[in-house]
Amino acid sequence: MKQDNNNIDSIVNSYRCIGCMACISMCPFGDLNIKDGDYGFPIPIKHMNCNDCGICLLECPMAEENEIENE
Ligand code: SF4
Ligand code: SF4
Numbered sequence: 577m578k579q580d581n582n583n584i585d586s587i588v589n590s591y592r593c594i595g596c597m598a599c600i601s602m603c604p605f606g607d608l609n610i611k612d613g614d615y616g617f618p619i620p621i622k623h624m625n626c627n628d629c630g631i632c633l634l635e636c637p638m639a640e641e642n643e644i645e646n647e
Contacts, residue, residue: 582630584608584620592638593619599632608632 587593595617600608607626613619620632633639 582628582633583622583626584632584636585622587633587636587638588613588619588621594638595619596637598635598637602632602635604629604631 584593584599593613595613597610597618597620599620600610602608603622603626605625605627607623608620609623610618611621622632
């Protein structure tokens with residue numbers, strides 16, 4: 577089953593995103609954009625065609641190991 581925890585939504589939706597933008601350039605499909613966040617700094621947002629590959633989490637300082645390895 578497709579899970580929602582292998583992309584930046586797992587970080588953003590749990591309010592752990594610090595807006596560092598390290599993930600933006602990581603997505604090999606260009607599926608990440610930037611939008612205004614709730615706390616005064618921009619946050620990443622994924623496109624509909626994100627395939628949950630998890631690559632964007634590899635450089636995320638707030639991602640935990642299990643979020644990267646889950647598929
Ligand atoms: S999970 Fe993969 S496709 Fe989705 S935003 Fe991250 S790197 Fe891009
Ligand atoms: S790499 Fe992680 S903390 Fe940095 S902007 Fe992306 S989701 Fe947020």
